[in-house]
Amino acid sequence: xxxxxxFIKPKELHLTEEQAKDAILVLQDGYKEQKLDDLLDNDDCFxxxxxxxxxxxxxEKTNYQAVVQNYMFQYIDNEALVEPGVTxxxxxxxxxxxxxxxxxxxxxxxxxxxxxxxxxxxxxxxxPYPEFGGKLRDQSVILNNVSHDVISADEARAKFQxxxxxxxxxxxxxxxxxxxxxxxxxxxLIKYQPFMDGNKRTFRSLLNLMLGKIGxxxxxxxxxxxxxxxxxxxxxxxxxxxxxxxxxxYYKICDAIVNLDLxxxxxxxxxxxxxFVIK
Numbered sequence: 672x673x674x675x676x677x678f679i680k681p682k683e684l685h686l687t688e689e690q691a692k693d694a695i696l697v698l699q700d701g702y703k704e705q706k707l708d709d710l711l712d713n714d715d716c717f718x719x720x721x722x723x724x725x726x727x728x729x730x731e732k733t734n735y736q737a738v739v740q741n742y743m744f745q746y747i748d749n750e751a752l753v754e755p756g757v758t759x760x761x762x763x764x765x766x767x768x769x770x771x772x773x774x775x776x777x778x779x780x781x782x783x784x785x786x787x788x789x790x791x792x793x794x795x796x797x798x799p800y801p802e803f804g805g806k807l808r809d810q811s812v813i814l815n816n817v818s819h820d821v822i823s824a825d826e827a828r829a830k831f832q833x834x835x836x837x838x839x840x841x842x843x844x845x846x847x848x849x850x851x852x853x854x855x856x857x858x859x860l861i862k863y864q865p866f867m868d869g870n871k872r873t874f875r876s877l878l879n880l881m882l883g884k885i886g887x888x889x890x891x892x893x894x895x896x897x898x899x900x901x902x903x904x905x906x907x908x909x910x911x912x913x914x915x916x917x918x919x920x921y922y923k924i925c926d927a928i929v930n931l932d933l934x935x936x937x938x939x940x941x942x943x944x945x946x947f948v949i950k
Contacts, residue, residue, distance in 0.1 A: 684729070691729030695933065698722050702925055719921035720847055726928045727846060727886060733932045738888045739773035742931050745891075752894040754872055761869075764794040764804075768876045769889070777884050780841075783834040783856060786880055791866055791873045807831065808867045816901065817909045821864050831865035839881075846885060853881040854920050855913055862908040878920075888927040890920060 686694070701718045747765045751757040757765075768790050775781070788805045795804030808824045822830070834856070841849050857878040864870050879889045892900045903915035 686725075686729050688730055691725045692933070692936065695722050695725050695929070698725075699925075699929060702922070705922075719918075719925045722925045722928060723847070723850070723887075723921070726933070730933075732886055733888070735777075735883060735886060735888070736773045738931050739769055739883075742889060742891075743769045743773070746889060749891050749893060750872060750875075753892050753897050753900070757872075758798070760797040760799075761794060761872075763797040765872065765876070767793040767796060772876070772880050772883060772889070775880060775883065780839055781880050781884060783837060783860070783877065783881070784832060785835075787831070787834075787860065787865075787873060787877050790876050790880075791869055794869050794873060803867070804869075806867075807865050810867070812864050812867060814862075814864060814908070816905045819909065821862075827863045827865045830863045831860065834860075841885060849885065850882070850887075850921075850924070851917060853878060854917050855907075857881070858904065858907050858913065858916055861904065882924070887924055888931040890923045890927050892923065 698718050698721055701716075702722070705716060705718060743766060746769060747762050750765055751762060771790070771793065792801075792805035795801055798804070807828050810824055812821050814821050821827070837856075839849065839852065857874040860874045860877075861870050866873065875890075875892075882890060900919060903919045906912045907916045
């Protein structure tokens with residue numbers, strides 16, 4: 672895991688919640704400029720890191736369950752647009768997954784293997800053949816937009832099963848290192864394709880569970896962002912370049928913080944013209 676590169680370090684400042692909120696709003700203006708100037712990949716910009724640290728360490732914890740429930744159906748709509756061909760039954764399965772996430776006992780650390788199997792089972796639980804859910808593939812698959820073959824079914828099972836014993840450590844002084852790690856791991860699981868279908872939907876949901884452990888609202892991909900998301904994802908899968916997808920997710924974490932939670936904490940006068948939703 673990398674060192675914590677945010678300019679603002681956890682707990683180093685003596686800020687009230689109002690001061691921290693104001694700081695996030697100021698940073699949000701810079702975030703808006705980064706988006707407009709197409710500089711989201713700029714690894715020298717620490718705006719998203721600072722927003723995340725301010726949110727996690729200086730603001731009162733939100734009602735995570737309410738945030739997830741309030742956004743769940745819009746999330747399902749987004750997923751259906753980002754992944755063409757999602758059926759009504761699969762949409763019901765995604766709803767089950769996010770009901771599960773919203774009620775998760777975060778006093779424990781999620782296990783990626785166990786939760787990944789469970790979420791894949793939920794995804795297909797309303798389909799005509801629910802036994803498809805949670806079943807690891809036993810044949811080869813093709814992943815579009817990559818130049819190399821996906822690893823064999825045996826290799827994919829072994830890679831996925833290796834997460835049974837993986838232990839995550841959340842270092843209060845390096846919370847960004849944990850975020851980097853779970854982004855990389857869920858991207859790698861998409862690369863391995865342990866299931867015949869539904870890998871991206873399953874592991875995007877799993878990423879939200881892992882981020883929920885530290886109090887981050889559900890990250891989402893808008894349909895307008897599908898192209899850039901796929902490009903960054905494929906760069907990681909095909910070339911081992913995780914910078915683009917990691918930076919993409921950092922800005923999406925900021926979207927989630929601002930649009931799913933912080934906006935509801937503002938007074939009406941503070942909301943006018945303040946927020947920028949990535950489209």
